[in-house]
Amino acid sequence: xxxxxxxxxxxxxxxxxxxxxxxxxxxxxxxxxxxxxxxxxxxxxxxxxxxxxxxxxxxxxxxxxxxxxxxxxxxxxxxxxxxxxxxxxxxxxxxxxxxxxxxxxxxxxxxxxxxxxxxxxxxxxxxxxxxxxxxxxxxxxxxxxxxxxxxxxxxxxxxxxxxxxxxxxxxxxxxxxxxxxxxxxxxxxxxxxxxxxxxxxxxxxxxxxxxxxxxxxxxxxxxxxxxxxxxxxxxxxxxxxxxxxxxxxxxxxxxxxxxxxxxxxxxxxxxxxxxxxxxxxxxxxxxxxxxxxxxxxxxxxxxxxxxxxxxxxxxxxxxxxxxxxxxxxxxxxxxxxxxxxxxxxxxxxxxxxxxxxxxxxxxxxxxxxxxxxxxxxxxxxxxxxxxxxxxxxxxxxxxxxxx
Numbered sequence: 001x002x003x004x005x006x007x008x009x010x011x012x013x014x015x016x017x018x019x020x021x022x023x024x025x026x027x028x029x030x031x032x033x034x035x036x037x038x039x040x041x042x043x044x045x046x047x048x049x050x051x052x053x054x055x056x057x058x059x060x061x062x063x064x065x066x067x068x069x070x071x072x073x074x075x076x077x078x079x080x081x082x083x084x085x086x087x088x089x090x091x092x093x094x095x096x097x098x099x100x101x102x103x104x105x106x107x108x109x110x111x112x113x114x115x116x117x118x119x120x121x122x123x124x125x126x127x128x129x130x131x132x133x134x135x136x137x138x139x140x141x142x143x144x145x146x147x148x149x150x151x152x153x154x155x156x157x158x159x160x161x162x163x164x165x166x167x168x169x170x171x172x173x174x175x176x177x178x179x180x181x182x183x184x185x186x187x188x189x190x191x192x193x194x195x196x197x198x199x200x201x202x203x204x205x206x207x208x209x210x211x212x213x214x215x216x217x218x219x220x221x222x223x224x225x226x227x228x229x230x231x232x233x234x235x236x237x238x239x240x241x242x243x244x245x246x247x248x249x250x251x252x253x254x255x256x257x258x259x260x261x262x263x264x265x266x267x268x269x270x271x272x273x274x275x276x277x278x279x280x281x282x283x284x285x286x287x288x289x290x291x292x293x294x295x296x297x298x299x300x301x302x303x304x305x306x307x308x309x310x311x312x313x314x315x316x317x318x319x320x321x322x323x324x325x326x327x328x329x330x331x332x333x334x335x336x337x338x339x340x341x342x343x344x345x346x347x348x349x350x351x352x353x354x355x356x357x358x359x360x361x362x363x364x365x366x367x368x369x370x371x372x373x374x375x376x377x378x379x380x381x382x383x384x385x386x387x388x389x390x391x392x393x394x395x396x397x398x399x400x401x402x403x
Contacts (some may be wrong), residue, residue, distance in 0.1 A: 003293070003304050005029075005032040005033050005106070006127075006128060006153070006289060007027050007030070007119075008129075008289070009021065009035055009115050009118055009119060009127065009129050009130070010025050010033070010035075010036050010037075010131075010286070011037045011039060011111075011115070011129065011130070011131040011132070011133060012039070012132045013042045013134065014055055014091060014092060014134070015047050015048065015282065016094070016260045016264040016278075017132070017232075017264070017279075017280050017282040017283065018042070018055075018133070018363075020257075021051065021094070021130070021148035021282040021283040021285065021383070022055050022281045023037070023257075023283070023385065023388060024286045024380075024384050024386050025130070026059055027385075027387040027391075028380065029307055031156045031286075031290075033067060033287075034122075035071060035114060035115070035118055036052050036065060036066070036068070037112070037114065038052050038067065038070050038135055039071050039074060039111075039133040040080070040327065041190065041193055042082070042086070042133070043089075043090060044072070044082050044398055045070070046229075048091055048133070048244075048251075049069050051092045051098075052103075053067050053104065054092075054098045056097060056103075056108070057100070057102040057103070058097075058384060059387060059391070060391040060392045063105040064331055067105040067107055068110070069111055070111035070112070070136070071111075074134065074197065074346075075139060075200075076196045077194065077196070077341075080193060083183075083189070092260065093263055094102070094259050094260050094262060094263025094264070095255075095256050095263070097252060097255060097258065097259065102403045104393055107193035111137055112140050112141050112145075115129070115137070116144070116145045116148060119148055120148070120151065124150075125151075125153050126153050126234055127151075127153055128154050128156060129153065129156070129171060130155075130156045130289065131156070131157050131158070131159075132158045132190075132281070132286075132319055133190060134190050134194045134264050135157060135159065135191070135194055135197040135201060136194045136197045137158070138201065138328070139194070139197035139198075139201055141280050142200075147189045149204065149210070149220065150206065152210065153210070154210045155207065155211070155286045156211075156212040156214070156289050157201070157211060157214065158187075158190060158214045158219070158281050158285040159191045159214070160188050160190075160198070160215045160334070161180045161187075161188045161216035161217060162217050162354065162368075163180035163213055164180075164354055166215070166356075167217040167220075167221060167370050169218070169219075169221045170274065171220060172220075172273055172274050180216075181216070181352070182216060182353065183347045183352070184346055184351075186337075186373040187337075188215070188216055188347055188354075189353055191353075193201065195336050195401045196338055198354070199351075202336060202366065209331075209365060209366075210366075211367065212285075212289070213334065213367065213368045214281070214284045214288060214289045215368060216279070217356050218284060218368075218369055220274075221279075221371065221372075221374065222284060222374055222377065223274070223276050223277040223280075224264070224265065224277040224279075228277065229258050229262070229265075231382050232261070232381075233250065233254050233257075233379060234254070235254075236382060236384070239311055251312070251392070252402045253385070253389060253392060254385060254387040257385065260276065262298070263277045264278040277369070283381065284372070285302070287309045287311075287372070287377055287380070288309075288369060288372075290307065290380075291306045291308065291311045293307060307380060309372060309376050309380055310372060312369060312372065313330050313367050313368065314328065314329060315327065315330065319351075327361070330359075330368070330370075331365035331366060332357060332359060333365050334354055334355070334366045334368075335354065335357075336352070337351055337352060338353075339351060343349065369376055
C-alpha cells in the first residue's frame with residue numbers, strides 16, 4: 001500500500017544535525033525505524049556510537065531502535081583526525097541535558113550484517129537506507145551484499161557540494177575565501193572522509209539510479225533561524241501579542257535540542273560567517289524520502305498528505321509561469337575526486353570534490369534536489385518533537401506510577 005510506513009535504516013555519525021535526523025526517523029508517522037549503524041566522522045566512532053544511544057534515550061526510543069557499531073575509518077585510508085571545530089570534542093557539545101544511554105549498542109553483530117538482515121526482512125522495493133555520515137558503511141553494505149541493490153527502494157545520502165549557482169544558497173567563507181565545500185574549499189566533509197566509498201556508490205549505475213544526494217547547495221537553504229529555534233523550544237503558537245516568548249523551554253527535550261542548535265549556530269558563525277543560523281543538513285536526507293508519500297500509485301491524495309515534505313528535483317530557471325506541470329525530473333552522473341590524501345586536500349587539492357553531469361531526460365541517475373518546501377519541513381519536524389514529548393511524558397508517568 002502506498003501509505004504503509006516506509007522501513008528505514010539510518011547510518012549516522014552524531015553530530016548535532018544527526019540528532020534531528022534520528023528524531024525525524026523515529027517519530028515521523030510514515031516511517032518505521034529499523035535501526036541505526038554508526039560511523040566515524042563528526043567525532044570518533046566510540047563517541048558517535050555513544051551519542052546515538054544517548055539521543056535515542058532522550059527521545060524515548062532506546063528500547064525500540066537498536067544501535068550497531070560500524071566503521072572507525074575509511075575503506076582504503078588511514079584513520080582521520082576527528083574534527084572539533086564544528087561539533088566539539090564530544091560530537092555533541094553544547095548541552096548538559098543528554099542522558100546516559102539506557103541501552104548499550106550491539107557490539108556482537110557487525111553493523112553491515114545487521115543492516116543487511118533488517119533490509120532483507122522487508123518486502124522488495126520498500127526499504128530505504130539513509131546515510132548522514134561518511135559513506136563507508138553504506139559502500140561496504142552494497143559491496144558485501146550486492147543483491148540488496150535490487151532489493152531496496154532507495155538510498156538517501158547527505159554529502160557533497162556543487163557550487164556554481166546550482167542553487168542560490170550561500171555556502172560561506174573561511175579566511176575570506178569563498179567555499180564550495182565545508183571541510184576544504186572544494187570538498188564536503190562526508191565525501192572527503194571516504195571518497196572511495198562515495199565513488200563506489202556513484203559508479204554503480206543500478207545503485208546510483210536509486211540514490212538521492214542532499215548536497216550543501218540544498219541544506220544551506222534550510223537555516224535554523226531564531227524563529228525556528230523558538231518554534232522548537234516553545235512549540236507552535238509561542239509568544240503573545242506579537243512578542244517573542246522568553247524563559248525556559250516547553251520541555252527538557254526541547255531545551256536540549258535548542259542548546260545543541262545554539263552551539264551549532266555559534267560554530268557556523270565563527271567558522272563560516274553564516275550568522276542567520278546553522279544549516280540543518282542531515283534530517284534532509286530523511287525528509288527526502290517523504291516527497292511522494294502524500295499520493296498513491298494513481299496520483300490521488302492519501303492519508304499521508306499532511307506528512308509529506310515536497311522536494312524539487314528540477315531547475316526552477318527552466319519553469320515558466322504558463323507551464324501546466326513541472327519540468328522533467330533531473331538526474332545526474334556524479335563523479336568523485338579520489339586522488340590525494342587528507343593532507344593534500346587541506347593543502348588545496350580537490351580530493352573529495354564531486355561533480356555532477358546532467359543526464360538526458362528519462363535517463364537514470366542520481367537525484368540531486370535543488371529545493372524543498374522549507375516551511376513544511378519545519379512544521380513536520382516540530383510535530384516529531386511534539387510526539388517525542390508525548391512519549392516521554394507517558395514514560396515518566398509510568399515510571400512514577402511504578403515507584
